[in-house]
Amino acid sequence: MNRTLAIVSALGAGLLAVSAPAQTPAAAPAAAPTAPAPVVPQAIPAKIALIAFEQSVFATNEGQVAVQGVQKKYEPKKSQIDTLAQEVDSLKKQLQALPATTTDEDRASRLKNIDTKEKQLNRDAEDAQTAYNADLQEAYGKMAQKVNATMRKYVQDNGYTLLLDVSGQQNPVLWALPTTDVTEAVINAYNTASGVAAPPPAAPSATRPRPAAGAAKAPAAAPKKQ
Incomplete structure (x- = not known):
């Protein structure tokens, strides 16, 4: 917005210079941007x-x-x-x-x-x-x-x-x-x-594959969620 105003002012100054030799006032410098207010942390009760x-x-x-x-x-x-x-x-x-x-x-x-x-x-x-x-x-x-x-x-x-x-x-x-x-x-x-009902207890035979000697074993718990 300030830049557009400055360009319009400059064009106006040029037109005035052609039509009349009157001196035009200098454009006012743009105002410095205002810094945002700092965010102040607030303590809240922990639960x-x-x-x-x-x-x-x-x-x-x-x-x-x-x-x-x-x-x-x-x-x-x-x-x-x-x-x-x-x-x-x-x-x-x-x-x-x-x-x-x-x-x-x-x-x-x-x-x-x-x-x-x-x-x-x-x-x-x-x-x-x-x-x-x-x-x-x-x-x-x-x-x-x-x-x-x-x-x-x-x-x-x-x-x-x-x-x-x-x-x-x-x-x-x-x-x-x-x-x-x-x-x-x-x-x-x-x-x-x-809304899912509890399943009946699994039969004793419904277990994971049993690893033989030297085979990898399944973890006791599922892997952690990424």
């Missing part, structure tokens, strides 16, 4: 809450249904792995029970067969475990987004000013009053909002 977020995700009714779905998917593979593991154990017992008159060639052949089957067992168990963990991670990611929205709404509606996640084993909270833990409250709030 702190704690939540075990990782555990809460799969503790919801919908989360339990998701876990059981993943477990059911891998039941056939688990049965195959268990059958192969039993076969390897049986072959080892047969080897140990061989009489002293058994030839070295026979023992070597049995050992080679056991080694081949045991390696296959470990590969199958590791592959199944990797696939199981990936599916569990995917299910956790989908559920975590939903539970996170409920969690944020809950703490905002209840006037909390700070929320700390104590899911990990290494968290900075050494002690807190039990009343500050809102994990169960968030789980109940999500169950109410989702």
Whole structure:
């Protein structure tokens, strides 16, 4: 705006100079911009809450249904792995029970067969475990987004000013009053909002694939949300 005014004034001065030799007054300098007022922080009463977020995700009714779905998917593979593991154990017992008159060639052949089957067992168990963990991670990611929205709404509606996640084993909270833990409250709030009923207890056979010796093991809890 100031620049436009200055240009118009300059043009006016030029026209006046052509029509009459009268002297025109100099344009006033532009005013310096006013600095914004500084923001003054204000202290407010603190209301702190704690939540075990990782555990809460799969503790919801919908989360339990998701876990059981993943477990059911891998039941056939688990049965195959268990059958192969039993076969390897049986072959080892047969080897140990061989009489002293058994030839070295026979023992070597049995050992080679056991080694081949045991390696296959470990590969199958590791592959199944990797696939199981990936599916569990995917299910956790989908559920975590939903539970996170409920969690944020809950703490905002209840006037909390700070929320700390104590899911990990290494968290900075050494002690807190039990009343500050809102994990169960968030789980109940999500169950109410989702309308998903609690699933029946899983059958003993509906478990994750059992890793063989040397195979990778699944974590006890789902990976932490990014």
